Amino acid sequence: MSGEHVASVERTLEEERLWFEERVRECETNLFRFAYYLTGNAERAKDLVQEAFLRAFQYRHSFDSRYPFESWISAILLNIYRQHERRDRFLKFFSALWQNKDSEEENEEDFMEQLRCEGEGPETIALRRQVIRDVYKAIGDLPRKMKEVIVLCDIMGYSYEEASEVIGCPIGTVRSRLHRARRYVKKVLEAAYGDELLRLWG
Amino acid sequence: MQCHEVSQKISAFVDEELPPWEYREVARHLEICSRCRAEYRAFALIKVVAREIGKVTPKKIPERGVSLEHVMRVLRFRKTLWVIAILFGLLVGIFLILGWQRSLLDEQILNPNHLSAFSEDVLTRTQVRVETLELVTGEY
Structure with missing residues (x-):
């Protein structure tokens, strides 16, 4: 891919595109x-991805071909997300007053509809769905820095090294943030299910 | 290794991101400590559940209703337009203030009571104008 890119820089704009x-x-x-x-939120995600692609194309020459393209563009997306979060902080406060919880719940419902759970019997399946929903919600409620790490490492399946490249922090920071994030989620689950969770999950 | 040390490393242990010697130490501790083992299982479960979440590829739908956030986001894309509108607004504001001040000045100049405040010797139109201006600006 590296040679390909270096060559592409010397090519025409159409080829680069x-x-x-x-x-x-x-x-x-x-x-x-x-x-x-x-x-x-799918709508916001779509906006973010589009903006990330635009910005990536704008700064395509700064792409270092030693690193994977996905990590590079993920880092761009994360930066845009952080900027939006900072700008929307004030907006979110009023938006919370303006909107009721319906749209959030609808988003959750949309997500849960696509989830396929396997298990023995409808009870187990229902319980698993509930646990997944709770974990999903707990991750959504996490502070931004912790959320970034848990999304990258646990949901997307990145290694600590890859996550540190995307986030732009040392591996040790990734490790500690992930630890705190999981501890938070664990507390939420313990509050909801007590010590029975592992047995219930099977 | 003590419980509090293991507790700090459990998350990395679940991900197999510990150096081999530390990994072995933690594994050995987990064999003998039920409390740390329970924590390890909870962390492992969270990881499993998160992976389940990660298997879902969300639909690229949306457009549902209007939210303040959405409206503002759309507007943000027209940032330039906003800047121009604000500059235009400022310009209009400045002109309005200047016009208002000018009208006040005219009122003062054309006010006969005001004119009587000056001596008859200097009561030519041009002089009155100049002196009224000076009066208004506080230089008289």
């Missing part, structure tokens, strides 16, 4: 998932 489109197609779904789990 094709190269970029190909890379985008490869990671579009993963990037959308990443944005969705950060925002918890």
Whole structure:
């Protein structure tokens, strides 16, 4: 891929565009998932992904081909997300007053509809769905820094090293943030299910 | 290794992101400590559940209703337009203030009571104008 990119820089704009489109197609779904789990909203995720692609194309020459394209564009997306979060802090406060909880619940319902749970009997399946919903909600309620790490490492399946590249912090920081995030989720689950959770999950 | 040390490393242990010697130490501790083992299981469960969540690829739907956030987000894309509108607003505001001040000045100039405040010797129109201006600006 590295040689390909270096060559592409010397090519015409049209060729560069094709190269970029190909890379985008490869990671579009993963990037959308990443944005969705950060925002918890498909519409916002779509906006974020589009903006990330635009910005990535704008700064395509700064892409270092030693690193994976997906990590690079994920880092761009994360930066845009952080900027939006900072700008929307004030807005969110009023938005919370303006809207009721319906739209959040609808988002959750949309997500749960697509979830396929396996298990023995309808009770187990229902319980698993409930646990997944609670974990999903707990992750959504996490502070931004912890959420970023748990989404990358646990949901997206990135390694600590990959996550540290995307977030732009040392591996040790990733490790401690992930630990705190999991501890928070654990507390939420313990409050809801007590010590029975593991037995119930099977 | 003590419980409090293991507790700090459990998360990395679940992800197998510990150096081999530390990994072995934690594993050995978990064999003998039921409390840490319970914590390890809870962390492992969270990871499993999170992976389940990660298997879902959300629908690329939306457009549902209107939210303040959405409206503002759409507007943000027209940032330039906003800047122009604000500048235009400021310009209109400045003109309005200047016009208002000018009208006040005219009122003062054309006010006969005001004119009588000056001596008859200097009561030519141009002089009155100048002196009224000075009066208004506080220089008289």
